[in-house]
Amino acid sequence: MVLSTCGSFDVNFVQDLHCVFCDSLYPARVLSTCPRCGITGILDVEYNYAAIARSLTRRTLAERPERSHWRYRELLPIGEGSALPALSVGWTPLTLAPSLARHIGLRMLFLKDDGRNATGSLKDRASAIGVVKAREKRHKIIACASTGNAASSCAGMAASMGLRSVIFLPERAPEPKVTQLLIFGATVLRVRGSYEQAFQLCQQACERWGWYNRNSAINPYLVEGKKTVGLEIGEQLEWQPTDWVAVSVGDGCTIAGVWKAFREMKALGWMARTPRMLGVQAEGAAPITTAFRTGAPLEPIEPHTIADSIAVGVPRNWKKAVLAIQESDGAMVNVSDDEILDAMRYTGRLSGIFAEPAAATAVAGLRRAVAEGTVGRRASAVAVITGNGLKDVRSASAAVGTPFDISPDGAELQNILQAKDLIMAEAS
Numbered sequence: 001m002v003l004s005t006c007g008s009f010d011v012n013f014v015q016d017l018h019c020v021f022c023d024s025l026y027p028a029r030v031l032s033t034c035p036r037c038g039i040t041g042i043l044d045v046e047y048n049y050a051a052i053a054r055s056l057t058r059r060t061l062a063e064r065p066e067r068s069h070w071r072y073r074e075l076l077p078i079g080e081g082s083a084l085p086a087l088s089v090g091w092t093p094l095t096l097a098p099s100l101a102r103h104i105g106l107r108m109l110f111l112k113d114d115g116r117n118a119t120g121s122l123k124d125r126a127s128a129i130g131v132v133k134a135r136e137k138r139h140k141i142i143a144c145a146s147t148g149n150a151a152s153s154c155a156g157m158a159a160s161m162g163l164r165s166v167i168f169l170p171e172r173a174p175e176p177k178v179t180q181l182l183i184f185g186a187t188v189l190r191v192r193g194s195y196e197q198a199f200q201l202c203q204q205a206c207e208r209w210g211w212y213n214r215n216s217a218i219n220p221y222l223v224e225g226k227k228t229v230g231l232e233i234g235e236q237l238e239w240q241p242t243d244w245v246a247v248s249v250g251d252g253c254t255i256a257g258v259w260k261a262f263r264e265m266k267a268l269g270w271m272a273r274t275p276r277m278l279g280v281q282a283e284g285a286a287p288i289t290t291a292f293r294t295g296a297p298l299e300p301i302e303p304h305t306i307a308d309s310i311a312v313g314v315p316r317n318w319k320k321a322v323l324a325i326q327e328s329d330g331a332m333v334n335v336s337d338d339e340i341l342d343a344m345r346y347t348g349r350l351s352g353i354f355a356e357p358a359a360a361t362a363v364a365g366l367r368r369a370v371a372e373g374t375v376g377r378r379a380s381a382v383a384v385i386t387g388n389g390l391k392d393v394r395s396a397s398a399a400v401g402t403p404f405d406i407s408p409d410g411a412e413l414q415n416i417l418q419a420k421d422l423i424m425a426e427a428s
């Protein structure tokens with residue numbers, strides 16, 4: 001097992017934990033939710049930004065060799081000299097997509113390809129923090145309930161760190177994600193029921209057997225890992241953010257993390273203005289959009305969408321997500337499953353990036369927001385591609401159909417190539 005440590009990192013800049021519901025402050029020892037509010041009391045990690053600004057500047061950052069999210073270690077809640085997983089996380093490409101921009105009617109569009117993370121999704125950013133915290137607390141087992149990506153990243157990071165993993169999955173998790181888990185040596189428990197039921201079972205098992213709980217919605221440290229995708233977007237855009245950043249929303253941790261990153265970059269004086277957040281949900285799983293629009297507390301729903309990674313009926317982190325969108329002067333839109341499948345197709349064809357349904361959701365949302373006038377045609381945007389399309393090939397196949405089956409003598413070749421406009425029809 002190879003472990004690397006951050007050479008010069010010997011200070012932890014975490015100041016306290018702040019409850020987003022009742023505003024209580026706690027020392028950084030408290031593990032999951034606010035003791036006063038219970039399970040709904042989501043905590044947020046606060047840092048000593050004045051101290052961070054003294055050691056971390058745009059210039060010192062530019063000189064850092066790490067091509068991973070550990071380049072932002074001062075802004076992460078990890079202890080001094082903590083062991084880090086050897087598996088690389090973050091510093092994924094930010095790619096300009098001009099044809100796709102034209103197609104959806106935007107002046108400028110970038111794709112942040114987080115499907116390129118070690119296990120193929122943005123969740124690696126959170127799981128990497130999870131295994132570091134588990135090790136700091138001397139746990140040997142880490143557990144997680146997930147619709148798929150959090151699980152596969154948890155299992156992969158655990159394998160990289162020499163920890164064992166126990167995973168609770170809902171029944172409908174896509175097969176490729178389940179296979180990833182088994183390859184990474186996780187103990188995989190497929191719960192005959194919903195994500196919510198898998199989540200409850202995982203909570204109980206962690207309490208009973210004392211395992212480290214990676215469930216990111218209620219673990220305040222994990223969402224800090226998701227924040228790094230926003231920090232990278234800021235740095236890769238050379239501190240000139242786009243007008244909008246579009247993120248698909250399930251539990252709400254990712255969009256809250258991305259917004260926190262921009263808030264921090266502004267607080268540290270690295271960035272003069274912040275982008276507006278566009279939160280995108282699937283029509284059949286949109287309780288956060290409803291809470292955002294009505295201003296009422298979240299009403300749980302029964303989720304129905306092909307985008308399994310955002311099929312969350314009881315999002316734990318809805319409050320942080322709603323606050324992020326409000327503070328950024330952002331917006332929320334819902335898209336149908338057909339719009340999601342369509343976005344998988346045109347994103348692949350016009351950019352070469354293969355997005356899983358929940359990732360293509362961000363692109364579909366941008367397209368709809370432009371069509372509805374929420375996002376202006378002169379605007380620039382980043383769409384965060386949160387997971388790789390190979391993780392759910394069945395949905396992808398539904399979007400694109402099948403290849404042409406031809407005989408080895410090539411008899412059908414000419415007709416097919418003509419039909420596809422790849423060659424000119426021959427004069428007969």
Ligand SMILES: *Cc1c(COP(=O)(O)O)cnc(C)c1O
Nearest residue numbers: 149250251252253254309386387
């Ligand atoms: C988890 C996930 C999301 C949504 O993140 P939340 O923190 O649950 O809002 C979006 N896309 C993919 C691919 C994911 O795995």
